Structures are given as structure tokens and as C-alpha cells.
Amino acid sequence: MNTPHGTPRLAAVIVLAAGEGTRMKSATPKVLHRIGGRTLLGHAIAAARAAEPDHLAVVVRHERDLVAKHVGEVDPGAIVADQDDVKGTGRAAQCALDALPNDLEGTILVTYGDVPLLSGETLHQLVDHHAASGSAATVITANLENPTGYGRILRGGDDAVEGIVEQKDATPEQLAITEINSGIYAFDAAVLREALAQVTTDNAQGEKYLTDVLAIARAAGSRVSAHLIDDLWQTEGVNDRVQLARLGRELNRRITERWMRAGVTIVDPETTWIDADVTIGQDATILPNTQLLGATVVGADAVVGPDTTLNGTEVGERAEVKRTEALLAVIGPDATVGPFSYLRPGTVLGAKGKIGGFVETKNAKIGDGAKVPHLTYCGDATIGEGANIGAGTIFANYDGVAKHHTTVGAHSFVGSDSVLIAPVNIADGAYVGAGSAVTADVGPGQIAVARGMQRNIAGWVARRRAGTKTADAAEAAARHTPDAGEADQP
Ligand code: UD1
Ligand code: CA
Numbered sequence: 001m002n003t004p005h006g007t008p009r010l011a012a013v014i015v016l017a018a019g020e021g022t023r024m025k026s027a028t029p030k031v032l033h034r035i036g037g038r039t040l041l042g043h044a045i046a047a048a049r050a051a052e053p054d055h056l057a058v059v060v061r062h063e064r065d066l067v068a069k070h071v072g073e074v075d076p077g078a079i080v081a082d083q084d085d086v087k088g089t090g091r092a093a094q095c096a097l098d099a100l101p102n103d104l105e106g107t108i109l110v111t112y113g114d115v116p117l118l119s120g121e122t123l124h125q126l127v128d129h130h131a132a133s134g135s136a137a138t139v140i141t142a143n144l145e146n147p148t149g150y151g152r153i154l155r156g157g158d159d160a161v162e163g164i165v166e167q168k169d170a171t172p173e174q175l176a177i178t179e180i181n182s183g184i185y186a187f188d189a190a191v192l193r194e195a196l197a198q199v200t201t202d203n204a205q206g207e208k209y210l211t212d213v214l215a216i217a218r219a220a221g222s223r224v225s226a227h228l229i230d231d232l233w234q235t236e237g238v239n240d241r242v243q244l245a246r247l248g249r250e251l252n253r254r255i256t257e258r259w260m261r262a263g264v265t266i267v268d269p270e271t272t273w274i275d276a277d278v279t280i281g282q283d284a285t286i287l288p289n290t291q292l293l294g295a296t297v298v299g300a301d302a303v304v305g306p307d308t309t310l311n312g313t314e315v316g317e318r319a320e321v322k323r324t325e326a327l328l329a330v331i332g333p334d335a336t337v338g339p340f341s342y343l344r345p346g347t348v349l350g351a352k353g354k355i356g357g358f359v360e361t362k363n364a365k366i367g368d369g370a371k372v373p374h375l376t377y378c379g380d381a382t383i384g385e386g387a388n389i390g391a392g393t394i395f396a397n398y399d400g401v402a403k404h405h406t407t408v409g410a411h412s413f414v415g416s417d418s419v420l421i422a423p424v425n426i427a428d429g430a431y432v433g434a435g436s437a438v439t440a441d442v443g444p445g446q447i448a449v450a451r452g453m454q455r456n457i458a459g460w461v462a463r464r465r466a467g468t469k470t471a472d473a474a475e476a477a478a479r480h481t482p483d484a485g486e487a488d489q490p
Pocket of ligand 2: 237239
């Protein structure tokens with residue numbers, strides 16, 4: 001049976017993730033460490049899913065509950081299979097088979113939870129090669145300059161794969177072999193099941209080796225082959241944090257290259273970090289030192305950066321976002337944000353709106369064309385279209401106990417340095433005088449002025465600051481304009 005791709009149908013992918021990963025020196029299980037915004041296991045599951053199997057099983061043991069919970073979050077359809085006390089990759093695969101339907105037929109892939117750069121495309125090619133060669137087992141192999149630590153591929157006189165020998169079990173001649181076992185395989189389900197039943201722990205590590213399945217299948221007369229790949233990154237596992245960073249950088253290199261090839265300008269890919277789940281529209285420009293994280297979406301023709309971090313944020317078409325930090329925010333088309341803006345969750349900026357320098361927003365709906373241009377805290381607010389919030393305005397949303405909401409209506413104007421003390425509503429078409437502390441609602445067409453009246457006290461400088469330069473300046477000014485400074489009221 002074939003999938004729409006024409007590739008043979010895949011019964012299951014088994015992702016091995018029961019190992020401990022001691023070299024990470026971490027309280028977090030190795031497979032839950034992240035690169036490109038996903039866990040290592042998340043990448044492995046994504047590749048497995050891309051191969052379109054009928055079933056997907058993840059084998060767990062170390063930190064079982066944490067890993068199982070994560071599997072449930074990233075792929076609720078995946079089966080979690082528990083490995084028992086018996087060690088080894090062979091036992092892990094056997095435990096997965098026990099958790100899968102026992103009448104499974106066809107091809108089963110085995111992959112690792114700690115090999116994050118393996119692609120779904122490579123798995124498709126593995127399945128194709130496996131089917132085309134009529135093999136019962138096909139292993140992905142690579143030629144390494146330094147094969148130390150890996151299992152070595154044993155080939156017969158006819159170049160056919162005869163088996164795999166582990167580093168710890170190998171003879172000096174076998175150690176000289178540079179073709180290594182990636183640990184990624186395709187198996188015929190029945191052959192795998194039968195061969196695993198014959199695998200023993202009779203080896204240097206006292207483990208059930210999955211690698212033994214190849215020699216067992218071959219001895220039973222089945223065809224075993226190798227799918228040699230050039231892209232070594234796809235076979236590389238993470239064992240420590242140095243490798244984590246190395247693979248993280250390579251993943252980022254691949255992601256940035258993919259977006260550039262799709263029509264995005266990335267001025268400095270070296271300092272631009274883009275997570276695997278980000279999407280970017282055509283002709284968008286990403287300036288240096290920018291991180292696009294989580295499920296961030298950047299619209300076509302938008303300009304983001306420099307020095308910007310967007311996480312789970314949507315940027316509309318043609319918007320400009322400069323030197324900004326944003327989390328779970330929505331920035332409308334043609335809007336401008338920054339420099340030095342901080343958009344917190346629930347910020348929604350309308351089309352052609354503006355959030356300017358040193359402005360912090362949270363749970364704030366800012367209408368189309370509305371402007372919050374300078375030095376503002378805007379929390380728990382709804383701002384109507386075309387409204388203008390003056391420099392230094394503070395939306396005082398917290399009374400020390402609870403948060404309250406503020407509304408500023410369409411085309412209203414809040415003068416600079418005002419405090420809007422929530423809950424308060426400023427209607428459409430209203431004004432707030434600069435420097436006001438607004439505690440009561442303002443109706444349409446009204447201006448609210450809520451500040452002390454100005455009082456000018458004549459002669460104060462001469463009386464209280466006599467002999468200072470200020471007093472001299474006042475006296476000189478009075479000589480030129482005898483009336484100046486004499487009025488009591490403005
Ligand atoms: C294994 C292969 C080796 C190959 C190498 C590639 C065997 C016997 N050896 O070696 O030929 O070159 O991978 O990286 O298979 N795991 C379990 N349960 C276990 C043991 C391991 O789920 O009991 C999982 C680990 O979480 C990991 C993967 O299997 O994802 C590989 O385990 P690891 O210990 O790294 O295998 P190696 O001994 O390095
Ligand atoms: Ca390993």
C-alpha cells in the first residue's frame with residue numbers, strides 16, 4: 001500500500017528515549033533539552049511524524065514521567081512505551097513492540113530521541129531504499145573520519161552488510177572500519193519481532209543490542225542493507241552540552257538558509273536565531289541580533305530588528321519592529337514598534353498603530369492608527385482607533401490588590417505625563433489635560449484637567465533667593481521687560 005508520496009506504507013516509527021544521558025550533567029532529562037525552540041525529542045517526533053507512520057511509539061525509562069508528559073504535549077497520538085530493567089537498544093525496541101498492536105505488519109523505523117537533525121525526508125529515503133532493495137533490515141550508515149564510540153558496519157566480500165559490531169566488542173581490525181551505525185533503521189515488522197526474541201545480553205556491556213538483529217536476520221536468509229548518507233549532521237546525537245550547542249548552531253544555520261532561499265532577507269544569519277516553528281513571509285527583512293522564537297509569525301515585507309527578541313508574536317505585513325522584546329503579542333500590518341519597546345502577553349496593536357520608545361504594554365488592545373509613542377506603561381487597557389497617548393502616560397492598573405481596566409476611546413487625546421487610574425473610561429473624542437491624574441470617567445467631547453492650578457508668586461526670587469545668579473537674571477529680565485514676572489496669575 002502506498003502513501004500519496006508514492007513511498008511504501010509505514011506501520012510504525014519507534015523513537016528510543018529511555019537512556020540516561022549522564023554526560024549532560026543535568027537535572028533535566030537529555031531528550032528534554034532544547035535547540036531551535038523544540039526539545040531534542042520534539043525534533044525526533046517531528047521527523048518521525050513527517051514519515052507518516054500509522055503508529056508512533058516513544059520508549060521511555062529515565063525520568064519516565066517527565067518524558068512521558070512531554071510526549072503527550074507535543075504529540076498526543078504517540079504511544080508511550082515503558083522499558084523495563086533489561087538494558088539496551090534491543091530491549092527498548094522490544095518494549096515498543098509490546099506496546100504496539102501485535103498484528104503489526106510492514107515496515108517499522110527505529111530512531112533516537114537525541115538525534116535532532118535527522119529529517120523526515122531522510123526517513124522517507126530510508127523507507128524507499130528499504131522497499132526498493134527488498135530488505136528485511138536497512139540501516140542508515142555514514143563514513144566518519146573518527147568512528148570511535150560507534151558501532152561499525154561489517155560488510156562481506158560482496159559488500160553486503162553482514163552485521164554490526166559495537167566499539168567495545170570489536171577486534172582491532174574491526175575498529176579500523178570507518179563506516180558507522182547511525183542507530184536509525186528500517187525493519188520488516190515480523191523479522192524484527194522474531195530476531196529480537198533471539199537477541200541475548202552476551203556482550204561486553206551485558207545489554208540486548210538492537211544491532212544484533214541485522215546478523216540474526218541475515219543468518220535467517222533475509223536481505224540486510226545499508227543506506228549510506230553524506231550529511232553527517234543527521235546522524236549526530238547529543239551527548240553533552242558542547243554537542244547541544246554545536247547541533248543548535250547547525251540547526252539554526254539550516255533554518256536561516258531555508259528562509260533565505262524562500263525569499264527572506266537575513267542580513268546576518270550568524271547572529272539571527274530562528275526557531276523551527278517560526279514562519280516568515282516573502283521579502284521580510286531580519287536585521288542582526290534578532291531572535292524569532294516559538295510560534296512567531298512575521299508577515300511579508302515586515303522589517304524586524306536589529307536587537308529584537310520576539311516569542312510567540314505575530315508581526316503584520318510591512319510592520320517595522322526595532323530593538324524590541326515581545327512575548328505573545330500581535331503587531332498589526334504597517335504598525336511600528338520600538339526602539340526599546342517591551343510588549344508583554346495580550347498586547348494587540350492595530351494596523352498602522354505605533355508603540356514607541358520606552359513603552360511597556362501588557363494585555364492592551366491598541367486600535368488601528370492609535371499611538372503610544374513615548375515612555376508609557378500601558379497595562380490592562382483598550383485604546384480606540386486613532387487615539388494618541390502622550391509621552392509619559394501611565395495606565396495605573398494595579399491598586400495593590402487587584403488589576404483594573406482602562407478604556408481610551410477612539411480619536412481621544414491623553415496629554416503627556418498623565419496617570420489614568422483604573423478602572424476609568426475615557427470616551428471617544430475626549431481630551432485629558434497634560435499632567436492629569438484621572439480617576440473619574442471622561443465623556444465624549446470633554447476635556448478632563450485633574451491637577452493643581454498654577455500659581456505664580458511675584459517677587460519670590462528677589463525675596464527668597466537674593467544674591468543668586470537667578471536673582472540677577474530676574475532683575476536683568478525685569479529691566480528689559482518691566483512687566484515680566486509681575487502678574488500673580490498665568
Ligand atoms: C548505539 C548503537 C551503535 C550506534 C550508536 C549511534 C547499539 C547496541 N549500539 O550505541 O551501534 O553506532 O547507537 O549513536 O544499539 N536507549 C534506550 N534504552 C536503552 C539504551 C538506549 O532507549 O536501554 C536509547 C537512548 O536513549 C538513545 C539511543 O537508544 O536515544 C542510543 O543509546 P546509546 O546508549 O547512546 O547507544 P550507544 O551505546 O551509543
Ligand atoms: Ca550515543
